Amino acid sequence: MTDNRVQGSAQGRSRAVVPFLMLSVIHLVALGAALPELSGWTKPLLMPALLAAVLVTTGRRGGGGIVLIVVALAFSWLGDVLLASPGDIGFLSGLAAFFMAHLLYLIAFAAFFKRRRLPLAAWLYLLWWLAFVLLLSPSLGSLLVPVAAYGLVLGASGAVALATNRLTAIGALLFVCSDSLLACRIFLPDFELVQQDLIIMALYLAGQGLIVWGVMTAARPGNEKSPEQSRD
Numbered sequence: 001m002t003d004n005r006v007q008g009s010a011q012g013r014s015r016a017v018v019p020f021l022m023l024s025v026i027h028l029v030a031l032g033a034a035l036p037e038l039s040g041w042t043k044p045l046l047m048p049a050l051l052a053a054v055l056v057t058t059g060r061r062g063g064g065g066i067v068l069i070v071v072a073l074a075f076s077w078l079g080d081v082l083l084a085s086p087g088d089i090g091f092l093s094g095l096a097a098f099f100m101a102h103l104l105y106l107i108a109f110a111a112f113f114k115r116r117r118l119p120l121a122a123w124l125y126l127l128w129w130l131a132f133v134l135l136l137s138p139s140l141g142s143l144l145v146p147v148a149a150y151g152l153v154l155g156a157s158g159a160v161a162l163a164t165n166r167l168t169a170i171g172a173l174l175f176v177c178s179d180s181l182l183a184c185r186i187f188l189p190d191f192e193l194v195q196q197d198l199i200i201m202a203l204y205l206a207g208q209g210l211i212v213w214g215v216m217t218a219a220r221p222g223n224e225k226s227p228e229q230s231r232d
Contacts, residue, residue: 016052016053016054016056016057017050017053017209017213019049019052019053020046020049020050020052020053020209021209023042023045023046023049024046024205024209026038026042027039027042027043027046027201027205028198028201028202028205030042031195031197031198031201032195032198040084043080043084044077044080044081046077046080046205047073047074047076047077047080047208048077050073050208050209050212051070051073051074051077053212054066054069054070054073054212054216055070057216058216064111065108065111065215065218066215068104068105068107068108068111069104069105069108069211069212069215071104072100072101072102072104072105072108073101073208073212075097075098075100075101075104076097076098076101076208078094078097079094079095079097079098079101080094081094082094082097083095088143091186092143092146095146095147095150096146098150098179099149099150099153102150102153102154102156102157102175103153103157105157105161105172105211106153106156106157106160108215109157109160109161109163109164109168109215110160117163118159118160118162118163119162119163121162122159122160122162122163123159125155125156125158125159125176126155126159128155128158128176128180129151129152129154129155132151132155132180132183133147133148133151135184135188136183136184136187136188139187139188139189140187147183147187151183154175154176154179155176157172157175158172158173158175158176161173161211164214164215164218165214165217165218166214167210167211167213167214167217168210168211168214168215168218169214170210171206171207171208171209171210171211171212171213171214172207172211173207174203174204174206174207174210175203175204175207175208175211176207177203177207178200178201178203178204178207179204181193181196181199181200181203182200185200
């Protein structure tokens, strides 16, 4: 009976993410094929599809941690929309939205996995943040403080994710990689990468998806937040 229930739960999670996966594939193909109208249409639908997967899968389970994830995804959607707006106002507004998303992720990770200790590898995120700020600071000007603050919370969420499970930790790492490349594209004039928009979005979508999958796994009934179980 228990095995059947677990199997059914896993199948339910798989079905719930199908719309998100389909939209992600369409969006990435549109980016790779340089179809801006199609990619512009699909981008605002990505995070709502992932958010819906969380709601369908968890229902009322998971408590405050799931609520934090849902709100973080809502802020991520807002960030996607605002960053598409021209000018510094759109950029700063989008940055603020993603700042809130990462802050909520950080709190949610701690809520689900508060019995875990941070591994020594978490210090690598501090080194990443220092390199991130030093690399970009000559080009940031008045944006130095908000970008550095964003990088700090981004790195902190990645570091705390190392004390969760593998899915969540890998997802957070991919998110950091995506935002690092995005920052280089925006602020470093000589930075060039083949199909950079495609790569950035692929990392972003994989990161968000793995974070959510990892948290939903932790929130499933009967899954205690012990160190041993969190490693799976």
